[in-house]
Amino acid sequence: MAKLILTHEVTGLGEPGDVVEVKDGYARNFLIPRRLATPWTKGAESQVSAIRKARKTREIATLDEAKAVADSLAAKTVVVTAHAGESGRLFGAVTTGDIADAVVAAEGPQVDKRKIEIGQPIKTTGEYTVSVRLHPEVSAKIAVKVVAG
Numbered sequence: 001m002a003k004l005i006l007t008h009e010v011t012g013l014g015e016p017g018d019v020v021e022v023k024d025g026y027a028r029n030f031l032i033p034r035r036l037a038t039p040w041t042k043g044a045e046s047q048v049s050a051i052r053k054a055r056k057t058r059e060i061a062t063l064d065e066a067k068a069v070a071d072s073l074a075a076k077t078v079v080v081t082a083h084a085g086e087s088g089r090l091f092g093a094v095t096t097g098d099i100a101d102a103v104v105a106a107e108g109p110q111v112d113k114r115k116i117e118i119g120q121p122i123k124t125t126g127e128y129t130v131s132v133r134l135h136p137e138v139s140a141k142i143a144v145k146v147v148a149g
Helices: 026-032 045-058 063-074 095-105
Strands: 003-006 018-023 037-039 075-080 089-094 121-122 126-135 138-148
Touching: 003 026, 003 045, 018 063, 018 126, 045 138, 063 126, 063 138, 075 089, 075 095, 089 138, 121 138
Parallel strands: 075 138
Antiparallel strands: 003 018, 003 037, 089 121, 126 138
16 A cells, blocks of 8 residues: 545545555555645645645635525536537537636636536537536536537
8 A cells, every 4th residue: 555645626525635555556556647746754744834825815715605605506507618510519518617717707616627627528519417516415407518619
């Protein structure tokens, strides 16, 4: 087992700054090459506090605040404009950054693009539902309408 410090959020494993133990192959072949984690050392322990402090400043502080943001997001339909052919197929795909920018443009709260989860890649025009992890206990659904532009 390898002991690591997560530098980015890994779904099902932990948040940035968490110290986790995973199998050697998962650490060596997936987490470390993608820079999602660094090996744990006594010197790296100081990094943990810096990562946690940065996470707290970005994070929604309370559960009640997260529920209020989730309610406001659920009430909105976000429109994303993308280049598409005549059949409605997009030239590329809609990214989490596009969705985060569209939420702000629709006068919604600032949403971190790393917290947005898209099930399947969005490659055609239409209406989709994506989820946003606002708090460890609160997840919100956003209605996304992709239109040709």
